[in-house]
Amino acid sequence: MVSDMETQFTGDPSSAAARRMLDAAEAAEHATINPPLTWTYFVIQAVLLAVVCAAQMLPAAAARGVALVGIVAVVAVGIRWVFYRSGYGVVLPDGTGAYPYLIAMIITVGIPAGLALGFEQPWIWLVAAVCAAATTLDMGRRYRKMTNRA
Amino acid sequence: MPDAVFDELIHAPQRLRICAIANAASFVEFGELQARLGVSKSALSKHIAQLVASGYLDEEHVTRDGRARLRLSLTPKGRKAYRGHTAALRNIIAAET
Numbered sequence: 001m002v003s004d005m006e007t008q009f010t011g012d013p014s015s016a017a018a019r020r021m022l023d024a025a026e027a028a029e030h031a032t033i034n035p036p037l038t039w040t041y042f043v044i045q046a047v048l049l050a051v052v053c054a055a056q057m058l059p060a061a062a063a064r065g066v067a068l069v070g071i072v073a074v075v076a077v078g079i080r081w082v083f084y085r086s087g088y089g090v091v092l093p094d095g096t097g098a099y100p101y102l103i104a105m106i107i108t109v110g111i112p113a114g115l116a117l118g119f120e121q122p123w124i125w126l127v128a129a130v131c132a133a134a135t136t137l138d139m140g141r142r143y144r145k146m147t148n149r150a
Numbered sequence: 151m152p153d154a155v156f157d158e159l160i161h162a163p164q165r166l167r168i169c170a171i172a173n174a175a176s177f178v179e180f181g182e183l184q185a186r187l188g189v190s191k192s193a194l195s196k197h198i199a200q201l202v203a204s205g206y207l208d209e210e211h212v213t214r215d216g217r218a219r220l221r222l223s224l225t226p227k228g229r230k231a232y233r234g235h236t237a238a239l240r241n242i243i244a245a246e247t
Contacts, residue, residue: 089176
């Protein structure tokens, strides 16, 4: 396949050629750290986070237990599907890509959680659970749109 | 910041993509690289052989799920060369804008 092979490049490329090459390299890196993810992944994560939030209405010991198991499960699913998936070793996390999601979670879940604790109204944890699930699913929609797999 | 050094070996489009993918992970398997790049086995093997010969890529043969796999990872020298090359590309772009 002659078209597959490339001879050694000689000479500096033009600005436009350099831009094309840099874009190709960045796209390849981006596609590696942002793999295609199915809706199943985001639904699992949404359910796990909602369960962790809703479980905070339970007695303290049970709430802590569910939170611990739930968070471990969230991290495990993330590691298996994103950071240590088949065909790759450990993949670098996309810190800047996760930033908006973390901010959204702090706002949409953190505020209801704070109110639930501050006013000692356990039912508000249900609001936090719904917000956690909705935020995660919305992140999934945006992520899949970004990776052209909507 | 890496030193901006234009690397003629890495600059070839497919080799640049191989290095970019390998730079984002601790290793990548041959089959995954082939699927990502959409090239023949022989073409990919030749690119990899050039990068290995230059000390930019490491090869490791492993068995997973009962099948032989070839894992490829950037060496420290390869990582430095890739980052230096992308820095050089940025310099070229910046110089003409």
